[in-house]
Amino acid sequence: MSVNSGAARAARDVAIVSLCRRPNAGGDDRPRFAYPGRVPALHAFANPARFLKIARPLTPIMFWAGVVLIAVGCWAGLTQTPADYLQGETVRILYIHVPAAWLGMGGWSSIAISSIVFLVWRHPLAMIAARAIAAPGAIFAALCLITGAIWGRPTWGTWWQWDGRLTSMLLLFFVYLGFIALAQADRERDGDGRIPALYGIAGTVLLPVIRYSVVWWNTLHQGPSIGLTGSSIDRSLLWPLPIVLAGFSFFFGAVVLMRMRTMLAREKAEARLRRRARA
């Protein structure tokens, strides 16, 4: 498939513009699904028009749900829980640090899933999703590193050490930056998105390394507190954590939806401009 040829690009433009149109709005005779490649089975769920119809009302719901839950969770974590027996009040940074780590890693999992969907079904919406997730994912990974440093100084006695957990998380942050640059370059050169998608899958090897770094190697960072079978954080300190986790996740989802809608609008505008220039 020669993607950079004019014909392929024109076909893709038609596909994006017609996909962005509301279903059955006005009878035109242009082919509605002219996207080059196989017609995917998941098409019904991945149609941008349908996506926008769901995303428009969902964005403010997720945003405000996130803001309210974050506010409640932080209030609870700052005022309603006891201090830790060893670390004292310092432990409260947990309620930001853990959600940041969760979303930094969860963001990359979502990029990987989007990349697989994109490579298998060739649907442009999946690549748009991956690109939309990358920036907030990178920001949360950075937030995890920053809050970790602030937490490490009073407890461990150091801002930073090159131990397995800290180093692998820093690598994930750099991998995010690489994905953002690669996806941007691919888009500017009218690439077909395959290279950033492969990169998105390749980066996944870091996730188990981050998770198990504290088990495999001697590290300064303590072992995992939360596993499948339970938690070694006492109930009285733990309960605000699910609230902030849900809150930051909703907020993350809202940001991703906003970015996806912006990207779709931009693609649509660019495709229309190109078509007009050719006419």
Added chain:
Amino acid sequence: MLVLLGLGAIAAAALLALSGLRDQAAFFYAPADVAGNVPPPDKAVRLGGMVERGSLKRAADGVSIDFVVTDGKATTPVRFSGIAPDLFREGSGVVAEGHFRRDASFVATNLLAKHDEKYMPPQMAGKMHETRTLEEQR
């Protein structure tokens, strides 16, 4: 097909890299790791473990402390001059940066406190908590 091949290659590369890193990526030596094979004095290393209860003594010069680091299998005596982090205490985890002497004792130039993954309010600490950071890992 290409995707599957690519995924396989990535997984294989990751496994290779991890097996190569297995021993090299450790942040510190535990006393049992260096027993009988002490790194030379000119090599900067980190020693990690639990500060043995009852082993912490302040030296006569007022700024140095002596304590014993244990991992449950072996012990190493450590001397440190300087300011220890707040969380440094007996029965808790520590990572000491410095070097070994010929007699297998350790001279620390910096101390890092290592805490474990348990968090609880102070009222529960005495009853339920027993700090076992390193023993549990091994």
